[in-house]
Amino acid sequence: MNPKILIIGACGQIGSELTQKLRAIHGADNVIASDINYGNLDVVNSGLFEILDAQDYSSMKICVEKYNIDTIYLMAAMLSATGEKYPMKAWDLNMDSLFNVLNLAKNKIINKIFWPSSIAVFGPTTPKENTPQYTVMEPTTVYGITKQVGERWCEYYHNKYNVDVRSIRYPGIISWKTLPGGGTTDYAVDIYHKALADNHYDCFLSEHTELPMMFMDDAIEATIKIMQAPPDAIKIRSSYNLAAISFTPEHVVKSIKSHLKDFTVSYEPDFRQEIADSWPKSIDDNHARKDWNWSHHYDLEAITNEMLTNLKSLANQNS
Numbered sequence: 001m002n003p004k005i006l007i008i009g010a011c012g013q014i015g016s017e018l019t020q021k022l023r024a025i026h027g028a029d030n031v032i033a034s035d036i037n038y039g040n041l042d043v044v045n046s047g048l049f050e051i052l053d054a055q056d057y058s059s060m061k062i063c064v065e066k067y068n069i070d071t072i073y074l075m076a077a078m079l080s081a082t083g084e085k086y087p088m089k090a091w092d093l094n095m096d097s098l099f100n101v102l103n104l105a106k107n108k109i110i111n112k113i114f115w116p117s118s119i120a121v122f123g124p125t126t127p128k129e130n131t132p133q134y135t136v137m138e139p140t141t142v143y144g145i146t147k148q149v150g151e152r153w154c155e156y157y158h159n160k161y162n163v164d165v166r167s168i169r170y171p172g173i174i175s176w177k178t179l180p181g182g183g184t185t186d187y188a189v190d191i192y193h194k195a196l197a198d199n200h201y202d203c204f205l206s207e208h209t210e211l212p213m214m215f216m217d218d219a220i221e222a223t224i225k226i227m228q229a230p231p232d233a234i235k236i237r238s239s240y241n242l243a244a245i246s247f248t249p250e251h252v253v254k255s256i257k258s259h260l261k262d263f264t265v266s267y268e269p270d271f272r273q274e275i276a277d278s279w280p281k282s283i284d285d286n287h288a289r290k291d292w293n294w295s296h297h298y299d300l301e302a303i304t305n306e307m308l309t310n311l312k313s314l315a316n317q318n319s
């Protein structure tokens with residue numbers, strides 16, 4: 001039987017593509033998209049859509065009961081860079097929304113949750129190369145603190161209340177359909193847009209800053225995979241390390257230059273450099289690969305190809 005799904009934060013970078021994929025798998029009538037505003041008309045116009053404030057438990061409960069929802073994907077969050085500008089707002093949004101969803105499950109109103117964590121749970125004292133699943137975690141951003149605390153609460157709700165909550169620590173996600181907003185890894189999306197529009201990019205991270213990254217299609221596949229796995233395959237109820245590739249701005253520039261040879265870049269690191277420097281360079285995700293059969297498909301060359309081809313054809317359609 002198809003689950004009845006509510007996606008919260010469906011207009012965002014990951015939420016928008018996840019919504020379309022889940023509608024294709026489960027049928028448009030079984031996937032209700034929601035967000036705080038009509039931020040993405042493709043999502044709003046392609047199926048059921050509700051305006052929903054993720055911090056408002058009563059509205060969330062009304063929406064869940066209206067559609068008989070049993071599964072929630074909570075994709076709303078304030079990311080690392082914006083979170084540093086509005087620390088209390090980031091704390092309130094990221095924690096309130098998680099508790100609302102966890103409590104709906106604790107109260108048996110829904111029975112399954114997907115909640116994303118992030119590489120931001122790690123900090124400067126974490127081993128940087130091949131960061132293990134279980135290691136020192138001392139995040140220094142508000143976003144990272146909310147994700148680290150959130151992981152502990154997910155595990156707690158699973159252990160104490162038997163809540164079926166599943167989570168992965170996303171690396172930086174690269175996509176062409178919907179722009180990311182307020183993250184430190186966003187440069188790896190911006191750079192493709194600017195390469196095509198201006199043949200030049202001012203990069204806010206330094207050229208050798210290596211971070212774990214992943215193409216959107218891989219991220220969506222991981223999300224669907226962990227949610228489709230049988231409950232006893234999910235051995236980790238905090239959040240799984242998840243990895244595809246790692247690269248620096250310099251690597252992306254080289255890859256873009258193989259398509260656009262006149263592309264230039266200048267490096268002007270800002271406050272996001274310190275955030276990036278606190279995160280791992282690469283991630284060991286063998287638990288995800290072993291427990292629910294995760295594997296990635298896109299390397300940097302394939303990502304560059306997808307990004308440039310699709311952004312070019314979007315620009316042609318709009319001109």
Ligand code: SER
Nearest residue numbers: 079080118183184185
């Ligand atoms: N992409 C996120 C950020 O940069 C990390 O999860 O904030």
